Amino acid sequence: MYRFAIRVFGCQMNTYDADRLRTALIHKNWKEYPESAADVIILVTCSIREKAEHKVTSAIGRYDLKYRNTNSPIVIFVGCMAQRIGIKMAKKFACIKLVSGPRHLGLVPDAIEKVLKDGKRRFLMDDDPRELIDLEVVPTERDNPFKAYVTITYGCDRFCSYCIVPHVRGRLQSREHNSIVNEVRTLVNTGVSEITLLGQNVDAYGKDKVDGYRFAALLKEVSMIEGLKRLRFTTSHPKDFDEDILEVMDENTSICPAINLPIQSGSDRILQAMHRGYTVEQYLSLVERIRRVLPHVSLTSDIIVGFPGETEEDFQDSYNLLKKVRYDVVHTAAYSPRDGTLAAVMENQIEKKVKARRLNDINDMQSELTRELNEEYIGRELEILLDGRAPKGAGLFQGRTNTDKVVIVKACEEEIGSFMRVRITKGNNWSLEGERI
Ligand code: 5AD
Numbered sequence: 124m125y126r127f128a129i130r131v132f133g134c135q136m137n138t139y140d141a142d143r144l145r146t147a148l149i150h151k152n153w154k155e156y157p158e159s160a161a162d163v164i165i166l167v168t169c170s171i172r173e174k175a176e177h178k179v180t181s182a183i184g185r186y187d188l189k190y191r192n193t194n195s196p197i198v199i200f201v202g203c204m205a206q207r208i209g210i211k212m213a214k215k216f217a218c219i220k221l222v223s224g225p226r227h228l229g230l231v232p233d234a235i236e237k238v239l240k241d242g243k244r245r246f247l248m249d250d251d252p253r254e255l256i257d258l259e260v261v262p263t264e265r266d267n268p269f270k271a272y273v274t275i276t277y278g279c280d281r282f283c284s285y286c287i288v289p290h291v292r293g294r295l296q297s298r299e300h301n302s303i304v305n306e307v308r309t310l311v312n313t314g315v316s317e318i319t320l321l322g323q324n325v326d327a328y329g330k331d332k333v334d335g336y337r338f339a340a341l342l343k344e345v346s347m348i349e350g351l352k353r354l355r356f357t358t359s360h361p362k363d364f365d366e367d368i369l370e371v372m373d374e375n376t377s378i379c380p381a382i383n384l385p386i387q388s389g390s391d392r393i394l395q396a397m398h399r400g401y402t403v404e405q406y407l408s409l410v411e412r413i414r415r416v417l418p419h420v421s422l423t424s425d426i427i428v429g430f431p432g433e434t435e436e437d438f439q440d441s442y443n444l445l446k447k448v449r450y451d452v453v454h455t456a457a458y459s460p461r462d463g464t465l466a467a468v469m470e471n472q473i474e475k476k477v478k479a480r481r482l483n484d485i486n487d488m489q490s491e492l493t494r495e496l497n498e499e500y501i502g503r504e505l506e507i508l509l510d511g512r513a514p515k516g517a518g519l520f521q522g523r524t525n526t527d528k529v530v531i532v533k534a535c536e537e538e539i540g541s542f543m544r545v546r547i548t549k550g551n552n553w554s555l556e557g558e559r560i
């Protein structure tokens with residue numbers, strides 16, 4: 124019996140991969156331990172920005188120090204960062220015994236066992252961006268027994284000029300819809316109430332195939348699975364978001380009225396340099412259509428400040444766009460150059476100081492907006508799915524609305540995992556407060 128610990132960095136897709144790895148290892152009779160007591164540490168890593176990679180590097184540095192003194196723990200390095208610079212990192216850190224790109228996950232559990240038996244290092248790199256050796260395991264070992272992620276597409280073909288994802292995760296590949304539907308069914312049968320379908324661009328689902336079975340059809344089929352209470356999906360791409368998705372969302376109440384529709388910039392000039400494939404006007408017209416069909420929709424977005432060549436005026440366009448759209452939540456980021464992407468070699472890179480200031484400005488404004496929008500919830504009666512204890516406050520628990528807002532409410536331990544009707548009494552920056560009806 125081996126003792127393992129698993130740490131996840133980055134996006135929800137990594138959480139899904141980690142959940143599958145954990146499940147596969149537990150099926151092999153392995154046991155999960157706190158990091159300090161584990162023989163094997165699995166790192167599921169992210170490359171989206173330099174900061175994400177720094178975190179992983181410093182964690183590996185700490186494990187390596189211990190490994191050099193005690194021969195333990197060994198590090199299993201998987202995911203986007205492993206694909207990008209795993210080979211180089213393994214030269215520096217002796218503790219790294221297995222490096223695997225995200226498309227070789229299916230070989231990882233057996234490879235870890237081989238490493239433990241013979242002590243030899245192994246590399247499972249995604250050299251062919253179309254090859255996929257997936258881990259065919261339903262992720263039943265998760266932190267939250269009531270919620271689960273299910274990946275529906277691998278990779279991305281959009282090649283936005285700032286983005287490392289297509290370089291590390293390879294070309295778009297849609298999973299067979301039967302396999303997705305079966306996985307969701309199995310999860311629901313084990314007590315899951317809420318599923319989130321994942322893809323870098325879920326709206327592109329099926330566009331790599333010829334059978335015409337696209338995202339709207341998948342959404343509809345999954346939403347009708349008996350016992351599934353809530354269905355979410357992320358991320359959407361304005362260029363691939365087809366109208367029939369809205370129709371399906373409107374007709375099926377189990378599909379949560381929440382869409383993450385990244386704009387990335389409010390300036391047409393920058394959008395073009397980012398290769399996003401739409402203008403601000405086209406984007407806004409899509410938002411209008413979404414809001415017409417789903418008036419209570421929660422819209423969230425991603426935006427990058429300080430992309431190469433972004434002038435103060437371009438930045439103001441982004442700032443004003445957020446004010447205009449009034450998103451529920453915006454994930455903001457300062458542009459981070461990624462080797463191998465087009466934007467990394469563009470001239471007119473923006474100074475760190477300027478990026479930091481723009482990020483601050485836009486965050487301040489958006490957090491004020493989010494609070495205003497949260498205050499608009501006061502008095503509304505909603506249903507929440509109770510997730511667990513609130514971070515602080517005796518007897519306080521937290522749940523989520525179908526628009527994914529956090530609501531803090533008085534409840535008890537036995538109610539975790541059940542739905543509760545609440546009236547909203549207060550709107551804060553990152554959460555709402557409510558009382559049971
Ligand atoms: N720098 C900053 N932010 C980035 N993102 C992707 N690549 C970069 C980068 N190089 C952001 C985008 C994307 C989100 C997942 O991360 O906003 O939507």
Ligand code: SF4
Binds near residue numbers: 281282287288
């Ligand atoms: Fe990256 Fe663009 Fe693909 Fe999103 S759509 S993963 S930002 S390349």
